Amino acid sequence: MPDTAAQLTSSSAQTAEHFDVLIVGAGISGVGGAYHLTKQSPGTSFVVLEGQESFGGTWITHRYPGIRSDSDLYTFGYRFKPWTGKPIATAKEILDYMGDVIEENDLARHIRYRHHIVSARWSGEDNRWAIEGERLDTGAPFRITAGFLWMCQGYYRHAEGYxxxxxxxxxxxxxxxxxxxxxxxxxxxxxxxxxxxxxxxxxxxxxxxxxxxxxxxxxxxxxxxxxxxxxxxxxxxxxxxxxxxxxxxxxxxxxxxxxxxxxxxxxxxxxxxxxxxxxxxxxxxxxxxxxxxxxxxxxxxxxxxxxxxxxxxxxxxxxxxxxxxxxxxxxxxxxxxxxxxxxxxxxxxxxxxxxxxGFHLNVLGDIAVEIDAKPLDFSQTVTYRGMMFTGIPNMAWVFGYFRASWTLRSDLVADFVCRLLGHMKDKQARRVEVALRPEDKDMPLLPWIDTENFNPGYVTRGMHLLPKRGDKREWQHTQDYWREKNEFPAIDLDDKAFVYK
Missing domain, CATH: 3.50.50.60 (FAD/NAD(P)-binding domain)
Structure with a gap:
């Protein structure tokens, strides 16, 4: 690894490609995010970086006999792409469905496979992210800068199970x-x-x-x-x-x-x-x-x-x-x-x-994240609706539902991100982050999720790595799709929780 580290360091001095948005992961959330960007934010430049050899995320990681969904595809499928097969689908059927989405919407040109991200550094001076990593097909380093980081890498470590x-x-x-x-x-x-x-x-x-x-x-x-x-x-x-x-x-x-x-x-x-x-x-x-x-x-x-x-x-x-x-x-x-x-x-x-x-919980893709040259301790942040985090500018994370299909939330987050990007453009703001409002300063801070409510092993084992939540809905990942589907479109982007620069 020393050679790789040296290569990455030397690549920092190279001219980096720049995109408005960088999507991490080409699984169900990343492909959906790419679709929504093309439809809701036309003209936005973006790239999707995926560490595996193809799209699909969990559906190419898991190859054991009979691998299938445990959610129905009418809700695990995208809202914009009709599902025509049986409700519970095989991995191959899901991959075929995702492949159709990519082909029908010309998304392949935006996706780069075998790109392993090592670090993400935010510069407040430049108001952008610097992403460094390694191309797994050639071993060559790469460097990309982006205005906004959209984390769609899922919640578990793909390289090994627990x-x-x-x-x-x-x-x-x-x-x-x-x-x-x-x-x-x-x-x-x-x-x-x-x-x-x-x-x-x-x-x-x-x-x-x-x-x-x-x-x-x-x-x-x-x-x-x-x-x-x-x-x-x-x-x-x-x-x-x-x-x-x-x-x-x-x-x-x-x-x-x-x-x-x-x-x-x-x-x-x-x-x-x-x-x-x-x-x-x-x-x-x-x-x-x-x-x-x-x-x-x-x-x-x-x-x-x-x-x-x-x-x-x-x-x-x-x-x-x-x-x-x-x-x-x-x-x-x-x-x-x-x-x-x-x-x-x-x-x-x-x-x-x-x-x-079970799984090993994956926190921000196991990527080393720095904010203005200071290593990020993700566990010390507070979540805004389970998708943005205090002290982390220009970033959103997709963490789906436990009691409903993952994709339902990835669609909601995509709508929010596209609306936020448009709002930033209207305000001529290059930076946004969430912050506790004056009325939130004395709010109790609690673990990411109430284990009396939901307690799968991969979450309880990794709870110490996850952000804090507050006792107000906007400072929680509520797991409640049936209310969030109405709450997310109504989020006031000029609320004091959003700080623009």
Whole structure:
């Protein structure tokens, strides 16, 4: 690495390309941001930098068997591009959809792949960002300056997944893999496989390898809520029979789903026991009355305190009922040569162990950020609506929803950024940042999210790295799409929270 560091330092003296906006990441948010810039801010020069070899973000990072969405594509898809397939889509289908967006809107010329950003430095004297990094295809350094930095890199580290350290892992004679870095040469045919985890990844992987394995066991420390249902949307199918235009179908179905999700979220808070009973009844319908639902699929927390995964056509539970897969709820004592010893004393035999145990939280793309030559401590900033941060000029970050599709928020943030850029142009301002107003000075500062409200492991493990929130809505990432869809367009850009120069 010393050679690379020296190259980057020397590149600083080179003439840098300049753009009005630099978008970090060509995943679902970055491609959407590029689209909105071309439509809402024509004439704005911009570039999208992506570290991977192509667009797609999570959909090219994850290549394990059966990789699919756990959100419906009528809401995970863009509002401007009708979705015409099944609600739960494969990674390939999502990549094809994103590819169409890029091709139809001539976005490819704005995207540069294999560009790894190392640092981002803000200069108050120049009112611009200086971005330095390395081209992964050639090893050459690059330097770009930009007036505005739009962080669309997502929330987790793509290079590696999170795997806890268990005693005896080095003793295991088989293979240990994380779904995020699924090996191309891994063949599970005829093997005993244990998948550690109970989230969407495990629920996707287990039924997709069950036919090939000798047996696959889902090992979980505690149960998770699931929604098993047909991978179809009856309303969309009916409208297609009536030959309604796909753009209309997309909008109508999207609104219906969002209405139903809003009602479901409300009920999970106001009548959690009823919602819990309904969710468990859905699982029982697939597994039958004799299955031990209480032990294996009845969480100790109320619904929506963690993300609820959709199980299309109940494939996870059908694999279990057919005896191809099983579930064990227990804690790991240690790994052994032949598998995993549990605290109950039972030992699970395994040839392959898959650790579907989550992500490493990614904070601003793991990029070294400086503000006027001073390293940024992101955790000491306060968030404005989960997208701007005190003390960081000319930057917005897309962090999506937990209880609704990620893309819903990326569209809202895109509208806001485009409106903010236009407002800055009208004011002839080259700099904007958010700051606590006089009435906010004594506001209590709290962790990024209330863990009593929502507590996924990747957030709680990385909470110390994330910005603070206040006790007022504008100083929080509320996770409430159904109110934010009306609040964001009404944001007063001349509010005292915005400081222009």
């Amino acid at each position: 795997t806890p350290e268990w005693e005896g892992m080095a003793d295991f004679k088989g293979r240990i893999v994380h779904p995020q870095t699924w090996p191309k040469d891994l063949d599970v045919t005829g093997k005993q496989v244990v998948v550690i985890g109970s989230g969407a990844t495990a629920a996707t992987l287990v039924p997709n390898i069950a036919d090939d394995c000798a047996h696959v066991t889902m090992l979980q420390r505690s149960p998770t809520y699931f929604i098993p249902a047909r991978n179809a949307n009856d309303l969309a199918d009916q409208l297609r029979k009536l030959e309604v235009d796909e753009a209309w179908i997309h909008e109508i179905v999207r609104r219906r789903i969002l209405h139903d999700q809003s009602e479901f979220a409300r009920r999970s808070f106001e009548e959690p026991e009823k919602v819990k009973a309904e969710l468990l009844a859905g699982v029982r319908a697939y597994l039958g009355p004799d299955f031990d639902i209480d032990s294996h699929f009845t969480p100790s927390y109320r619904p929506w305190r963690q993300r609820i995964a959709f199980v299309p056509d109940g494939d996870l539970f059908r694999a279990m009922r057919q005896g191809k897969a099983s579930v064990v709820t227990d804690e790991i004592e240690r790994f052994t040569e032949k598998g995993i010893k549990l605290k109950s004393g039972k030992e699970l035999p395994a040839d392959v162990i898959v650790t579907a145990t």
